Amino acid sequence: MSKILVIAEHLGGKLNSSTARAVSAAVAVKGEAIDVLVLADSVDAIASEAAKIDGVSRVLTVARPENAHPLAAVLAPQIAKAAAGYSHVFVPSTTFGKDVAPRVAALLGVAQVSDVMSVEGPHTFKRPIYAGNAIITVEADPAHTVVATIRSASWSAAATGANNAPIETLAIDAALPTHTRFVELKQGASDRPDLQSASKVVSGGRGVGSKENFDIIFKFADKIGAAVGASRAAVDAGYVPSDLQVGQTGKIIAPELYMAIGISGAIQHLTGIKDAGTIVAINKDGEAPIFEVADFGLVGDLFKLIPELERAIG
Amino acid sequence: MKILIGYKRVVDYNVRIQVKPDGSGVVTDGVKLSANPFDDIALEEALRLREKGVAEEVIVVGIGPADLTAHLRNGLAMGANRAIHVVTADAVQPLTAARVFLKLIEKEQPGLVILGKQAIDDDANQTGQMLAALWDRPQATFASKVEIADGKATVTREVDAGLEVIEAELPAVITTDLRLNEPRFIKLPDIMKAKSKPIDTIEFGSLGVEANDHLKTTHYAAPAKRSKGVMVKDAAELVAALKQKGLL
Numbered sequence: 001m002s003k004i005l006v007i008a009e010h011l012g013g014k015l016n017s018s019t020a021r022a023v024s025a026a027v028a029v030k031g032e033a034i035d036v037l038v039l040a041d042s043v044d045a046i047a048s049e050a051a052k053i054d055g056v057s058r059v060l061t062v063a064r065p066e067n068a069h070p071l072a073a074v075l076a077p078q079i080a081k082a083a084a085g086y087s088h089v090f091v092p093s094t095t096f097g098k099d100v101a102p103r104v105a106a107l108l109g110v111a112q113v114s115d116v117m118s119v120e121g122p123h124t125f126k127r128p129i130y131a132g133n134a135i136i137t138v139e140a141d142p143a144h145t146v147v148a149t150i151r152s153a154s155w156s157a158a159a160t161g162a163n164n165a166p167i168e169t170l171a172i173d174a175a176l177p178t179h180t181r182f183v184e185l186k187q188g189a190s191d192r193p194d195l196q197s198a199s200k201v202v203s204g205g206r207g208v209g210s211k212e213n214f215d216i217i218f219k220f221a222d223k224i225g226a227a228v229g230a231s232r233a234a235v236d237a238g239y240v241p242s243d244l245q246v247g248q249t250g251k252i253i254a255p256e257l258y259m260a261i262g263i264s265g266a267i268q269h270l271t272g273i274k275d276a277g278t279i280v281a282i283n284k285d286g287e288a289p290i291f292e293v294a295d296f297g298l299v300g301d302l303f304k305l306i307p308e309l310e311r312a313i314g
Numbered sequence: 315m316k317i318l319i320g321y322k323r324v325v326d327y328n329v330r331i332q333v334k335p336d337g338s339g340v341v342t343d344g345v346k347l348s349a350n351p352f353d354d355i356a357l358e359e360a361l362r363l364r365e366k367g368v369a370e371e372v373i374v375v376g377i378g379p380a381d382l383t384a385h386l387r388n389g390l391a392m393g394a395n396r397a398i399h400v401v402t403a404d405a406v407q408p409l410t411a412a413r414v415f416l417k418l419i420e421k422e423q424p425g426l427v428i429l430g431k432q433a434i435d436d437d438a439n440q441t442g443q444m445l446a447a448l449w450d451r452p453q454a455t456f457a458s459k460v461e462i463a464d465g466k467a468t469v470t471r472e473v474d475a476g477l478e479v480i481e482a483e484l485p486a487v488i489t490t491d492l493r494l495n496e497p498r499f500i501k502l503p504d505i506m507k508a509k510s511k512p513i514d515t516i517e518f519g520s521l522g523v524e525a526n527d528h529l530k531t532t533h534y535a536a537p538a539k540r541s542k543g544v545m546v547k548d549a550a551e552l553v554a555a556l557k558q559k560g561l562l
C-alpha cells in the first residue's frame with residue numbers, strides 16, 4: 001500500500017495553498033496514509049494549519065534554525081531521510097518545489113515526475129511536455145520511491161476544517177551544509193490577491209506600453225478584486241516585476257476568470273492559462289492568436305475599453 | 315576558473331509540436347532544432363564572466379546523438395573555448411544527464427557549472443538540482459543575476475514570492491532564468507573560427523554511468539483543446555456576459 005509524504009510549502013509562518021493542492025493529488029493515489037512534513041524554524045502555526053487539511057493522517061515537524069529559509073541544499077537531506085518508509089514524496093510544483101524536489105530525488109537515486117496533472121494509478125501519472133502541447137503518461141518503477149512535483153493549477157485545494165490530524169515532532173539526524181546561505185527576499189508588498197491562487201486575474205502585455213500605463217491594469221484589477229499578471233514581454237520591458245509573469249517559464253495558473261489585455265497569445269503564454277475557467281481577451285488586433293482560445297473576445301484599444309468596462313460594471 | 319555549460323539541442327520554440335496519431339511520440343522529423351534558449355543564456359553568462367576575467371575557459375557540453383556536432387559548433391561560434399560531446403543515441407533522462415555531468419566535473423574540475431533552468435522540450439527542470447545533489451555542492455536555480463567574488467556566487471533568483479538573493483560557495487551549480495541576460499548573435503567570422511575549435515567526443519558507454527530508466531513514457535496525447543468562444547461587440551456586452559456567468 002502507498003504511503004505518501006507531502007512537503008509543506010510556507011512563507012512567513014503561513015501555509016501556502018499549494019500544499020493543500022498537493023494533498024489532493026496524494027488523496028488521488030488512494031494510499032493508506034498521507035503525512036505532511038513541515039520544515040521550518042518555528043513550526044507550530046504552520047503545522048496546525050496543515051493538520052486541518054482533509055485527508056492528512058499526520059503532520060510531522062522538524063524545527064531547526066537552519067530551516068528558516070527554504071534553501072534546497074539544506075532541506076533536501078532532511079526530506080530524503082524523512083522519506084524512508086514512504087512510497088511517494090509529493091512537493092508542490094512551485095519555485096519552492098521545483099528547486100528542492102529534484103535534489104531530493106537525486107539523493108534517493110530516483111527519477112522525478114515533474115508537474116503531475118493527474119494520477120491514473122499509484123505509479124501512473126500524466127504530465128505536460130513541450131509547453132503543454134503534448135501530455136504524456138509516465139509509469140514510475142514501483143520498486144523505487146516516487147518523487148513528484150504537483151502542478152498546482154491541475155488540482156483544487158483539499159478542503160480544510162473537518163480534520164484534526166495529530167502533530168508529531170520528527171528527529172532527523174542529517175548533516176546540513178553551510179555552503180549555501182540566504183541573504184534576502186525582495187517581495188513586492190501587495191495587498192492584492194495572490195496570483196497563484198486568485199479566482200480572478202487581470203494580465204497586461206506589451207500592448208499596455210509602459211510602467212506608468214500599467215496603473216490602469218492595477219486599477220481595473222482592484223475594481224474587480226483580481227490579482228495582476230503579465231506576459232513575459234511586459235516583464236522584460238520592466239513594466240512589472242518578474243513574479244507576475246504567467247506562462248511556460250512563469251506561473252501556471254487556473255483562475256475562474258482570466259483577462260488578457262494587450263497580450264497577443266504566444267504559446268508560451270497560453271501554457272500558463274490553459275486551465276483557466278473563462279478567458280477574456282482584449283486586443284486591438286482582431287487577428288491576435290489569443291482570440292483562438294478566448295471564451296469572450298473584444299477587439300479595440302485597451303485605453304478606451306478599460307474605462308468603458310469600469311463604467312459598465314458600475 | 316573553468317565553466318561548464320549544459321548546451322542541449324531541442325525543438326525550436328517556434329515549432330508547434332504535433333503528437334503522432336498513434337500516441338507513440340511527438341513529430342520531430344524535419345522540425346527545426348535549436349539550442350535550448352536557457353542554455354544560450356547560460357553560455358552568454360559564462361562568456362561575460364570570461365570577458366570580465368573571472369573565468370579563463372568556457373566548455374559547452376552536449377549529450378545526444380552523433381549529429382549533435384553542428385549544434386555544438388554554434389556554441390563554439392558564440393564563443394566557447396571547446397566542446398564536449400557525450401554521444402548516445404538514446405534519450406537521456408535528467409538523473410542520467412546529471413550523472414554524466416558529474417563524471418565530466420571530476421575530470422575538468424570546473425569552478426562553476428551553468429545549466430538552463432529547464433529544457434523547453436521536456437520542461438523537466440531537474441538536471442541542475444540533481445547534479446548539485448550528487449556533487450554535494452550549492453545550487454542557485456532560476457538565476458536572474460549572478461555576481462562572482464571572493465570564491466562565492468551571489469545569485470538573485472526569480473521565485474514565486476519575488477526575488478530571492480542567496481550566496482553559494484564555489485564550486486556551485488547555477489541554472490538560468492530568462493532575464494539573466496540577452497545572448498549575443500553569432501557573427502559569420504566566428505562561425506569560421508569555430509571550425510578549428512576542439513570538440514572532444516566521449517562515448518556515453520565509456521563513462522560508466524548508470525542509465526536510469528525508472529520512468530517510462532507509455533503514451534503521448536494532444537492536450538484538451540479550448541474551443542474558440544464568441545466575440546462581443548462592446549464593453550457593455552462583455553460585462554453583461556461575465557455577470558451572467560457570475561464572474562463579476
Ligand SMILES: Cc1cc2nc3c(=O)[nH]c(=O)nc-3n(C[C@H](O)[C@H](O)[C@H](O)COP(=O)(O)OP(=O)(O)OC[C@H]3O[C@@H](n4cnc5c(N)ncnc54)[C@H](O)[C@@H]3O)c2cc1C
Nearest residue numbers: 205206207231232233247248249250262263264269284302
Ligand atoms: C523559452 C521561452 C519562454 C517563454 N516564456 C514565456 C512565459 O512564460 N510567458 C509569456 O508570456 N511569454 C513567454 N515567452 C515569450 C512569448 O513567446 C511572447 O514573446 C510573449 O508572450 C509576448 O508578450 P505580449 O503578448 O505581451 O507581446 P506581443 O506579442 O508584442 O503582443 C502585444 C499585443 O498587444 C496588442 N496591443 C498593442 N497595443 C494595444 C492597445 N492599445 N490596445 C489593445 N491591444 C493592444 C497587440 O495587438 C499585440 O497583440 C517565452 C519565450 C521563449 C522563447
Ligand SMILES: Cc1cc2nc3c(=O)[nH]c(=O)nc-3n(C[C@H](O)[C@H](O)[C@H](O)COP(=O)(O)OP(=O)(O)OC[C@H]3O[C@@H](n4cnc5c(N)ncnc54)[C@H](O)[C@@H]3O)c2cc1C
Nearest residue numbers: 320321322377405406408429430432433436438439440441
Ligand atoms: C532526439 C531526442 C529525442 C528524445 N525523445 C524523448 C522522448 O521521447 N521522451 C523523453 O522522455 N525524452 C526524450 N528525449 C530526452 C529529453 O529530451 C531530455 O534530454 C531529458 O529528459 C532531460 O530532461 P530535460 O532536458 O528536460 O531536463 P531539464 O532538467 O529541464 O534540463 C535542464 C538543463 O540541463 C542541461 N541538460 C539536460 N540534458 C542535456 C543534454 N542532453 N545535453 C546537454 N545539456 C543538457 C541543459 O543545460 C538544460 O537546460 C529525447 C532527446 C533527444 C535528443
